[in-house]
Amino acid sequence: MSEHDTPDTAVVPADDFGHGAVRLDEGHVIGTGGLPDRFENPGLPPHQPRMSDLTEAGAKRAEKQVAALFSVSILGTLVFLVSYFAIARDTYVFIPGIGDVDLSNVVLGTSLGAALLGIGLGAVHWAKTLMPDHESVEMRHTMRSSEERRQGFVDTLRAGGETSQLTRRPLIKVTLGAAMGLFALPLLVQLVGGLGRLPKNELSLTYWSGEVGPDGKPHFKPLRLARDPEGTPIKAEDVTIGSVFHVQPDGLLPDPTSDEPELRAGLESGILEAKSKAAVLLMRLNPSDIKSQKEKDWGYDGIVAYSKICTHVGCPVGLYEQQTHHLLCPCHQSTFDVTDDCKVIFGPAKRPLPQLKITVDDEGYLIATQPFREAVGPSFWERGQ
Amino acid sequence: MSASTSSRPADALRDGDSKHAAPTSKAAQKVGGVAGWIDDRTGAAGGVNYLLKKVFPDHWSFMLGEIAMYSMIVCLLSGVFLTFWFVPSAGEVVYHGSFAPLQGVKMSEAYQSTLDISFDIRGGLVIRQIHHWAALMFTVAVSAHMFRVFFTGAFRKPRELNWVIGCILSMLAIVEGFAGYSLPDDLLSGTGLRAAEGFMQSAPVVGSYLAYLVFDGPFPGEAIIPRLYSVHVLLLPAILIGLFTAHIVLVAVQKHTQFPGPGKTNDNVVGYPVMPVYAAKAGGFFFIVFGVISLMAALIQINPIWGYGPYDPSPVTAGSQPDWYMGFADGALRITPNWLEFTALGYTVSLNIALGALGLIPVFYGVAIAYPFVEGWIKGDKGEHHLLDRPRNVPVRTALGVAALTYYFIFMFAAGNDIIAIKLGMSINDITHFFQATLFFLPMLMFWITKRICLSLQRHDRDLVLHGRESGTIIRTADGKFFERHEDLDPYTRWPLVQQDPVHPIQLESGVDANGVARKGARKERLRAKLSNFYFRDAVNPVTPAELAAAHVGPGHEAIDAEPPTHEIEPDKVDGRMGIDAVHDDSHEFGSSTH
The missing domain is CATH 1.20.20 (F1FO ATP Synthase)
Known part of the structure; x- marks a missing residue:
């Protein structure tokens, strides 16, 4: 490189490399001797026959x-x-x-x-x-059209605007613009309007909340806790320390002995939709291990029930570590501490798993004494309302 | 027919054909007859002939885009097969097919028909696995093709538009893939949909409405399977094929880029014509890609949905993982800290989910789409570029690309934090914290390392040009010194090392004009100069003929360093007995004179 090739040539600072020898790209050139600034392309190399x-x-x-x-x-x-x-x-x-x-x-x-x-x-x-292996050379042309062609294009557009009188009649221009801008709206409204219904308060309700009456409010009825998927109710004495039960509300699960597909009456939607919100994990801890008084009060003799739906994005929190009493969500590894009201101790979830308040009925079966007090599952904008 | 009756070029060409190369055999006459029949009705001979003679350059990395194209075609083909058996319905049925373990189990029609494809339709499993492997290969090849285009600067003018189209194609490909693997309604894909519903709910203000709109009510509902199906087989394929066609047409119109080399210039394309070479090579390559996918489908199991069971919102499998191309978004979710969720005025803002699940993909592709325009602006580069950059010759771009890839791979590996924890017996908490920490230093470190490697490779190129290659011949001088003879590179080998244009950072002009008044846009210019300095301040420029000539001058003259002198071997330090100097074949001793 020489100093006189282009006016905008910058000189690389010499201290960049911190050494004594002068490099030619540092702008110090002796005896260029009329050599060209750049090497020349030698052209295609000689052909090698196969x-x-x-x-x-x-x-x-x-x-x-x-x-x-x-x-x-x-x-x-x-x-x-x-x-x-x-x-x-x-x-x-x-x-x-x-x-x-x-x-x-x-x-x-x-x-x-x-x-x-x-x-x-x-x-x-x-x-x-066997096919020819002599290189072919094709020339490129700049992508840009010639000036005449570009001018011709502009002329055509302008002539079109003028002959159609679009440029002279602003009323047409404005109304056409508005019409073109608006005509997609009916299609859009139809699509969006028809795709789904409004969530109302459904995200905050579960099967535990009870049947929604004509007044739009759920009517709570204490439900037994039933094994998932068998559907059989659980006695408090069946729940030994360290064990974990997958639970759905009694009456939700279809009879497993029947071979017929069935739809449950009294449900807003199908069984899967209800299960995806009502799923609960039941664990028995040594009562002295439980740190939260509310957790103790809402449980029964160390038996506690928590929503199984992760408060992150809604995966079932399926992994229970018996020794540490941690619940782990297999999707994104949020970890909840069962001894401390299922608070998040690790991972991307923010809120603790909601607890289901339980006790036993006359026959010794575990029942829910009130529905979940907050929305289960993933967060959404208006969940606090 | 004679040329005089018509002036259409196609007629003349057809006349010319029959005059100069009369078909000799009956078969050839027949082909000519068919082609003639079509040309009589379309006048296509001229255009098709032009396309058949079109020249494409040769390089292995140009096959990456071809792999993407062909695996997409295999996807389309095998996908059409699958539509004949797959039932896109969430309607509940009881299974009575030939897979014994699931006998009598209630499941959706979608899951049942996927089981039927896998167990009851002969060759159905091959087609299903071909479809899934082709989809995975498609996304891999699209990404690899994207890297090739980025690191060689093929996105520069006039190809910025095609880069944008390619980015959109890549983004749609992963959405298409997600829609596809969610269709069988097995436990794994249902869990993925469950998470996707959670993502939608996390959207500020409209989240719950969005989720209810997409799922037509509460999750899972019966609408999502048929809707995903229509998106997967109709909407996205139509857009993909349309954009892909535009992508290919632009490649043909702009002609393919080529790597620099002897005989190759910015104004030509050196390669082989479609007919016959690329017709055979590229056509044959389709069969190779299809064949390899078939072998994979035969020998490597993919997505064994029968092992997962039908979807049920209550159970879950440990190690739930999406397909690889969704990994980076899933990984971002896993390492986002939970304090990003908060309530304000009674409303819940779930940035811990929305950032990774809704924001990452648009941001990632937005940055990619913007890059060519940003780089072009920094360089003030308005010229057309048809010769590719060797990645080392643009160290900052290469390093930026590697830094971006580092982000991508941190997110992707974070999606495997549970698998890593199990396989390596490590704490998942430590692994997650490690990934969080790497985000703050690893991309910068990789940027620095890559840039240093590029600069040293460039200096190595200079060294090679200036001092020639090591010949392996040891020469002993009269006074007992040994040195290795270096040989000058021949011009064909040298050219790729010296062809690139020298680069310099743009100079900052004064912020005020001649009258001392602040110039318009001076701040913008200052930013540009700063960025240009960031890109090019330590540019290593190619050897010039003058430098090479200077390197040939005998001892006593000033020595030429290709790189900092630490590289050279000091004679005394070799072993004290024998001094080895790197000496040019004109016996100019360099090295010794610099110490």
């Missing part, structure tokens, strides 16, 4: 290789067709390193792969060995 260009034997060998690859493809197709009919659907074989596999899947997929790869590799090998 084996198949040099000898007929080389070309013949390439031909055979290509033909062999195409034959592999033909063979693959035949194997596919035969095995499609020949291999029974539920045949399993053991393949070392993979394990028990569905034979039909392996053979069909592999033969299809061979049929395709044979064609592909054959074609590429053909191109690389």
